[in-house]
Amino acid sequence: MPPLSLPLVVSTLRSAGCVFAEDEAELILATARTPDEATAMIARRVTGLPLEQVLGWAEFRGMRVAVEPGVFVPRRRTEFLVEQALALGSAASLIVDLCCGSGAVGAALAEALGALGTPGNAPELHAADIDPAAVRCARRNIAVYGGRAHEGDLFEALPDELRERVGILAANVPYVPTGDVALLPSEARDHEPRVALDGGLDGLDVLRRVTAEASGWLAPGGLLLVETSERQVAAAREAFLRGGLDVRLAVSAELGANVLIGTRPHGTRLTPR
Structure with a gap:
């Protein structure tokens, strides 16, 4: 995969049907600690995993709440x-x-x-x-x-x-x-x-x-x-x-x-x- 850039991540997510691809790309790149981790997160999101489970957290009433795979995502x-x-x-x-x-x-x-x-x-x-x-x-x-x-x-x-x-x-x-x-x-x-x-x-x-x-x-x-x-x-x-x-x-x-x-x-x- 070519070096990660915001436009590339946006394009990848948009192709997978993510409606808010720009916002999601920014969150993934800001959350990932390494390029390899970002690549793995993008791959999980492309398969349909909820963004919050990909990131490992959800925003809820201004707080970051940990969300693990297989756990209900707070609405x-x-x-x-x-x-x-x-x-x-x-x-x-x-x-x-x-x-x-x-x-x-x-x-x-x-x-x-x-x-x-x-x-x-x-x-x-x-x-x-x-x-x-x-x-x-x-x-x-x-x-x-x-x-x-x-x-x-x-x-x-x-x-x-x-x-x-x-x-x-x-x-x-x-x-x-x-x-x-x-x-x-x-x-x-x-x-x-x-x-x-x-x-x-x-x-x-x-x-x-x-x-x-x-x-x-x-x-x-x-x-x-x-x-x-x-x-x-x-x-x-x-x-x-x-x-x-x-x-x-x-x-x-x-x-x-x-x-x-x-x-x-x-x-x-x-x-x-």
Whole structure:
């Protein structure tokens, strides 16, 4: 291969169908430590690997979040979920990032809430995912905040000591209906774990499981935030209500984001364990 230059890399990426070839070429050349590494990164991108997995990081709410091959890449629209959590739960002292993937949501919340609080009084942070690769990646991203990453199926992964203490429960659950997974862009369909995408027949299987148990983990007034699609909002809202949560919808037309926010009402009593 001829010596690497920006025009050559742009041409190579454009030929492979990369829509934002110029931006991607600049990022690859800026990230690679050697010409050989740049060449290998370009080759991986040409095969369709998501840019973030090629680079080894994704930008999320102004942060660089480590993203390893085979781990779900955080979406920009999910920044809206973080913004809603910060607006409503700025006093939270315990955060859980459920279905955490790379741990981007938990890291962003811990970063922001730590900045809002007093020095040395950062919120306690836990993240959980069923995918071992995601847990390893999340552990890297939340370690700087003193966070702990747990492997397991939803709430089964969490320490029992967290029950009825969680101030913010961010659950970026998979919500693509099974029949629609094949319609996703190849970057997601072929390079991200299906468990992070497939939400069952109507896309709400995991959401229903989360809302059914969330009240037992939330502190009174604690928040559950879940992203979903516009067409799923009505059914998802019903799941929140069945779980004993007050619920409201927040929408960002700009980002195409729909976030349902459930609150455990003050004064509610849970069935003794």
